[in-house]
Amino acid sequence: MRPFNQRTVVSIVYVSAMFMAAMDASVINMALPTIIQEFQTSPSTAGIVNIGYLVSLAVCLPIAGWLGDRWGTKRIFLIAIGMFTAASALCGLADHLAALNLFRIIQGAGGGLLTPVGMAILFRTFPPQERPKISRVLVLPVAVAPALGPIISGIFTDQLSWRWIFYINIPIGIVILLFGLLYLDEHIESEAGRFDLPGFLLSAPGMALTVFALSQGPVRGFSSPDVLAAGIGGLVLLTALVFVELQVKKPLIDLRLFADRAFKTMSIISLFSAAGLLGMLYVFPLMYQEALNYSALDTALITFPEALGLMLASQLMPRSLSKLGPRRLISAALLCAALMFALLSLTGSGSNPWFLRMLLFLAGFFLGHAVGAVQIVTFANISSASMGRATTLFNVQNRIGSAFGVAIMSCLLAVMSRHADNLQPDLTAYRTALLGAAGFLLTALCFALRMRDADASVHSSSSTRTAPAAGSRQ
Structure with missing residues (x-):
């Protein structure tokens, strides 16, 4: 008899892996100045460390679903963990920038496979009616890891070495590998088709x-x-x-999945929500440091409550979803989050730091409800056979949405700064960009208002279709 049931195993493996990947995405920026100094290179050249990772991740995202269906989700997931962990060790050992770039590319490839396959495992294991409950633990990598990343990076870089921001992944990755190897069930789709x-x-x-x-x-x-x-x-x-x-x-990218009304609507809402959230998290720290002249530590302390809001929302979202239904919950949450963004745009030199922390906490709280509900409802009507391709498509459009949000915010800052004498964004430019981030959420709200609860019920009969077939376990 196994010491853990499969639901427990999947929850532990998924949360741990996503936490490691999410934290890694946020630690490198704090360490870049030290890397530039050690390798005696320019900031533009060192920026390839991030570019290679992002591009490699983007290349591997589209094939993740098919690989998991064809060769087994357990096998591909553990291979991705192994690639990510080994590349982390090599990044820490890199003795010149070219080597670091190469190993970051390998790390990005592992990360590109990790998330879609991990989500497919998760949603095949838990039928739709059980997914709201597990959202209480799934928020940990989304909320805590990105917030802790810069803090951990700063401590390691200052007290030990920038190399430890990569070494920290090694014990986590090894534990996930061993635990998953021993207890995670395999799943292969017999109808995966040719590549x-x-x-x-x-x-x-x-x-x-x-x-x-x-x-x-x-x-x-x-x-x-x-x-x-x-x-x-x-x-x-x-x-x-x-x-x-x-x-x-x-x-490979199954666009026919958009024929399902719930999947299509939730995907659009997710894209604009990701654009708004990432846009805000890009603009507000810049404004607080560059326009208001606060330190990086002050900025981290101001923005950290956003993660706490996300965590609290994850505990309350299942009950809220049950009482209000998807349409009312997502619509109300997006509207309130957009209002918080608009209030953040009023930030000035005399703003009370605790008031700003409260606004960011509430922004995380409302967005946590919206994002959590969207992720649950998106896959409510997706069958087990289509789950790998569905999670791939969802992650592809989410990645584009996040990058699009940051790009649009940067464009707004650039356009507004043309009127400044020193060509640097001023407070007005940052405020306009924050309103732009709120605009993304309001766009998502327009689609949320058009959805019907009947199309997105997490208690629908699709639960029987989504549960893994007995014959699919190997």
Whole structure:
């Protein structure tokens, strides 16, 4: 008899893996100045450390679902954990920038496989009616890891070495690998189909070029030849991908999933919510440090309550969803979050820090309700056979949404700064950008108001279709 049931195993493995991946995404920025100094390189050159990671992640995202379906979700998930952990160790041992860049690319590939396959395992294990309850633990990697990342990075960089921001992944990764190897069940889809080569040849470079353009546009300028070429190229490839994938029987990116009203609506809401949240988290710290002249530590202490709000929301969301239903809960949460963003745009030199902490706490609290409910409802009607492709599609559009939000905020700052004498964004520019982030949430709200609870009921009969078939376990 096994010491753990499969639901416990999946919860532990998923939360631990996502925590490690989410924290890694937020630790590198704090350490970049030290890396630049140690390797005697320029900031623009060192920025490739992040670019390679993001592009590699974007390339691997589209194939994650098919690989898990074809070769087994346990096998691919553990391979991804192994790649991520080994690359983390190599990043810590890197003795020059080229090696660090190479190992970050490998790390990004592991991260690109990790999230979609992990979500597929999770939603195949828990039927729709049980998913609201597990959201109470699933928020940990989303809320806590990004908030703790900069703090841990600062401590390691100052007291030990920047290399420890990578070494910390090693024990976590090894424990997940061993635990998953011993107790995680395998799942293989017999109807995975052949590998969609045309879809891969369009989606991989299309995603890579698009993410590169959106992430580097704010740094190099969107009129820069390489950014402009990447953006146009990515857009052309992704447009071609839409036409090609609609003709393929078993596509890599299954756009036919948008035929399900709940999946389509929730995906759109998620995209704009991600754009708004990431846009706000990009603009507000910049404003607090650059325009109001506060330290990085002060900024971290101001923004940390947003994570606490997300955590509290995760505990209350299942009850709220049951009482209000998806439409009313998501709509009210998005409206209130947009209001918090608008109030944050009034921040000035005389603003009370505790009042700002309260606003950020409430922003996290309301967005936690919205994001948590959206993630639960998105997959309510998705069958077990389609779950791998559904989580892949969801993560692809979420990644684009996050990058799009930051890019638009950067454009707003750039446009507004043209009126400043020193060409640096002033307080008005930051305030306008925060209102832009609120605009993303209001756009998501428009789609939330059009949804119907009947299309997105987490207690629908689809629960029987979503539960793993007995014959699918290997």
